[in-house]
Amino acid sequence: MTAAEAGRPFTVEPWCVREPALHLEAMGQTESVFALSNGHIGMRGNLDEGEPHAIPGTYLNSLYERRPLPYAEGGYGYPESGQTIINVTNGKLIRLLVDDEPFDLRYGNLTRHERVLDLQAGTLTREVEWASPADKTIRVRSTRLVSLTQRAIAAICYEVEAVDAPTTLVVQSELVANEQLPQRANGDPRVEAALAEPLVSEQHRSESAGATLVHQTRQSGLRLAAAMDHEVYGPESTQTSSEATEDIGRTTVIARLKPGETLRIVKYLSYGWSSRRSLPAVHDQVRAALAAARFTGWDGLLAEQRAYLDDFWITADVEIDGDAELQQAVRLAVFHVLQAGARAERRAIGAKGLTGDGYDGHTFWDTETFALPVLSHLAPDAAADALRWRRSILPQAMERAEQLGLAGAAFPWRTIRGHECSGYWPAGTAAFHINADIADAVRRHVAATGDLEFEREVGLELLVQTARLWRSLGHHDSAGEFRIDGVTGPDEYTAIVDNNVYTNLMAQLNLRYAADVAARNPRAASRLGVNAEEMASWRDAAASMRIPFDEVLGVHPQSEGFTDHQMWDFENTPEKKYPLLLNYPYFDLYRKQVIKQADLVLAMQLQPDAFTREQMSRNFAYYEAITVRDSSLSAATQAVVAAWTGHLDLAYDYFAEAALVDLGDLAGNTDHGMHIASMAGTWNAVASGFGGMRTDRDGISFAPRLPSPLPRISFGVLWQGRSLRVTMTADEVEYRLVSGPPMRLRHHGEALALADAPVVRDMPPVPAVEPVEQPHGRGPRRRHPG
């Protein structure tokens, strides 16, 4: 049962997500929503005592294990093994014995259970009042944080109060490696076997109030250290001792409390891993981080966390008046995007961040296309580091291109550390657009930050190698047009097609931008072997890029011949057959007009200048009617283009769908992790959709429009060293420079100068438009019926 079916587990509040009572049936969802991460360490919102759980999860960015990729019929270039994120040593675990009975919510009497994710404090707190089966009542209060300021550190403050009788407490605070995990449904037994106990012990040590465990992953050979230390505050007789075995570190605290007395334990946790450093080096690294955290202290960590977030929210806050649920959802969304990337530091940002095991922890094009536009404007260092990670895997991408018979770099469709991990090439290898998506992320990041050094030092090589890929992947036909055949665009219900418009437009941009940046940085380009002939060949290919157009229908076909295909029989497809990929074969999905996720519409979002206003409206209407949104990567894009084409209420509906995907468990799989791309798309829907924000080398412009049910939306954006806030109401829009030097911007085409004083402009009227239709039963939930 999904949480949506079970009733909403969360209350609606502006700055936190509160679960006022325990929803056992929604445990998987709450574990993901309550996950804490700094982009390096991720901890699912598992209960302190470990059980009951849906999916126990502690993750370290890019710490993976190899798993076999089997094929019924193999083929050249198929990857033989994949990479999968693993549940590392669990340091969240604090077990509690109340007199002689274990604290377990499934037994005894739970009179109060509240959990709160505080988006300003960056903490997950929990308050419990529980009577043991023997009727001994205690109160437990825990606060957990994964530090945004000290990358290796997490910490927990754990307090137990004896309520009405003297109580003996035994607290076992642990590090546990190779936790037993729930069996995956339909798991391949060989894969299950490979991942059953992925960690091999290398060292285990205990200190007086802590322990350190060092392990290596069995196949991938990565070294991982986890350490803990404790501060214990309790009655004088309280005893603390520690022990360690291969897979367990345990600090035991025994205290006898009188009624009203509290035992308070602060647990400091430190994590580190390396593929190259020695055992002593990794061991010492986590102990040093732990020492620094203890030096900071619990209150210090809390204060640092809040200060970091206060600074973030100045720009990042989005205010949505008139819809408290979305107000909460959009802040949670921005928070999770930050958590996914904040301290990833040249490692990948996964599709689920570090909130769950979904998609094996892989990174896809989601990062560049959905998450980075947000980070470039709200946490630009994180965006830059994500692109530096891409540059760091260029060797693997170039090797892959060579294996595929192509020039330049072919980035993996899904990966953790750079190797292609896709076991289904029609929706993996063939989806070459990821390379242009990376190039476009560079372009957008440079436009957002004005960081030309980054463009030269990091961007150029990415641009050159992806441009080379496109030049070798496409060819000129006899009519002189540059075609890219046999590839797969964003829509996963269509594959292996010729001249996918999205792909060709993005490749065109990639080729042009690479030539431009190379021309502006001739020495750096020359070091990469780029000469004038090569740059000219990129520009030529871009100039003659084929963009198919259906003259009869007056729309762009998603790819060559697409609009000649049979329409999916939406009328006779019952609701329970969605998502279609679980109930219909790929061959049938591929050959019919049915779209899983925005593809041509995404092309319009990312390259609006390639379409006339009329084409945009006609295309949007055409693709609305065949898009089923079986992917969470779709609604936010539809929101943007709906807003641009004047369908503002529809944009509002899609915005809500994107924002609520995890709070409402709309896809039914939030238990496996947060939909980071949809979270990010929520912000894009505000800034790009309603705000009409666009950036390029020439500047930043806005074209604000507001859906009528919403009286006010305010959002902020970092732009080239400035923090700018845009506040829209029904009648007017205010542009305000929060910090940074004076700047220029455009408002619906009008050039404005902005300095200390805010500038206010009228909102233009929104012309009435013909309504568009979605496939039978697949329209978004109306946010305001009627």
Place this chain on the structure above:
Amino acid sequence: MTAAEAGRPFTVEPWCVREPALHLEAMGQTESVFALSNGHIGMRGNLDEGEPHAIPGTYLNSLYERRPLPYAEGGYGYPESGQTIINVTNGKLIRLLVDDEPFDLRYGNLTRHERVLDLQAGTLTREVEWASPADKTIRVRSTRLVSLTQRAIAAICYEVEAVDAPTTLVVQSELVANEQLPQRANGDPRVEAALAEPLVSEQHRSESAGATLVHQTRQSGLRLAAAMDHEVYGPESTQTSSEATEDIGRTTVIARLKPGETLRIVKYLSYGWSSRRSLPAVHDQVRAALAAARFTGWDGLLAEQRAYLDDFWITADVEIDGDAELQQAVRLAVFHVLQAGARAERRAIGAKGLTGDGYDGHTFWDTETFALPVLSHLAPDAAADALRWRRSILPQAMERAEQLGLAGAAFPWRTIRGHECSGYWPAGTAAFHINADIADAVRRHVAATGDLEFEREVGLELLVQTARLWRSLGHHDSAGEFRIDGVTGPDEYTAIVDNNVYTNLMAQLNLRYAADVAARNPRAASRLGVNAEEMASWRDAAASMRIPFDEVLGVHPQSEGFTDHQMWDFENTPEKKYPLLLNYPYFDLYRKQVIKQADLVLAMQLQPDAFTREQMSRNFAYYEAITVRDSSLSAATQAVVAAWTGHLDLAYDYFAEAALVDLGDLAGNTDHGMHIASMAGTWNAVASGFGGMRTDRDGISFAPRLPSPLPRISFGVLWQGRSLRVTMTADEVEYRLVSGPPMRLRHHGEALALADAPVVRDMPPVPAVEPVEQPHGRGPRRRHPG
């Protein structure tokens, strides 16, 4: 090392294939070439004593084991398990101890070793003279047959002569289940495990001079019985005894021979299996068959075998004057096609017949498209039974269609007993043309035999269900054309395309023929639910079938947009990179103009009336230049269309390539079984290519043309109850009615009446044509240089 590299193991003789000395390095090839089969039992040409071997193989048609089909990323409708042919109880085994040393060719001194496959006798004989390491010389002579007249029976006459000294012989004649097999290269360990010991013993019994073993397959639960009995002729002191254990039946014969004396053992073998019959029933069935064989006796079996083949060769013989190598090859080819189908009797005819384990023993479209045209004209009962097998798996095919969301029947791309066993849908499920190939085989069979009862009783249901498939698979576009999108044609280097010309033409024929047969059999059609509206909808779809044509190039694109694709870079593809599928990724093969095997050219062979003479010539030239023949299914078709378009020497080259694929091990994989489709294509190249034979409901016609190096070709054909022989020389052609009532035929369009007296006509002159070119390095070997 392939045999081609090692030097040819065989001599050239008209009616047999002789290996005059043992070629250990070509053991895999000789085991396949020397395989004996009646379509029910198949025995590879393994040595009597079992070792050395390349691949030991004894097969029973359709006796399979299930194997898991794993996927790195699964999908709806993917088959979870496949079927694979297994090596059943080996009854060929006769071990020999010479004094105290085992008869093993790898030791001692081999002074003579000859094996002969006699195409008139239907036997494999072997003569060996061998001195043991202790220098005791013996002669061994064995003759093996798999009876074409007694379906369950094989027999071996095994003689050992002491040459120059008194010798004690111990002969162990065995039945061995679960023989240890050589490990497959790159085998999936799970699959290896599933197939390691596939047979579970149910019963083992020995008689005085024989034994019976009954087993069940472990996963698929099929019951199999093998029995043997012996006649022993030796000196008076000769002793015979038998024993049986779970997996071994053994008859031991001990004899002491004086020099010049011979021990002669006749071994009778009987096989049977059933998915439903009880253990006693299957046991008794093989014992009864064995009793009948002993009653017939060895000489009787030999005589029956020869009589069966004499009768066959009257029509089936093909005479090729002027090319002794091809003379031999074409007879071997026809022989192996017969062996594959003769007594299959409503079971499948596999791509390798029963000569090896290649392709897991699966049956593909090869059967209908390549093998059945031969069998319909040379052994029509076998062809009819193969189509009855197809009808018998209609329930599985209809279930598969339903699973795929289609009407009618979707026959499996590869199977043994009806379930889809393809683990790669772009070249499996998407290759829907197999359904029209089956329909066309019905049409050709009825045209060849005139058997309208078969058409109604067997053909109609196949036609109706396949027509329904096409009607649901295609759709009318807005211009009113009927399109079939997202399918894969015969060429496996192109997949998932729109309007593959081959597929659309074959579907058109299928739809029309189904409507015609239904109209002629209204009551039978009505029982299948066919009404006038449905028939009209088939005819309408056929009439508006889209056949794309490239007006600029003046050729048919293989599928929509094909001729716009990039040309494969043949110049820079070295010889060692072929076959391309082992060295380039599918995505690249699919999106470029490079063809594995005849596709559009096959469409021209099977539906010549759909093309003008000029289109045929232009198309042939265009596709010649991009066809690399990485499939053995190509050369014979290219031979036919080369002949039709006047490229007679080229046709001769392709004919030779098809004919010699196994004798020359041209594909390097003859060790895994004979290429039955290529064997059959050899006959098609003669009859259809050089003979210009075409049949339809209106009659039979010829348009003979001879390549200049060949002075004479003669071939026979059964046509509607007649045996007809066509003999071509450079100047004239003779049509002779060997048996059957008077008939009419057409010679190059001229109507002729044929009765007792032969009719002779001039061969028309062959106009000169522009030469065509093949891809760099991929032309066929010139048969007559210069």
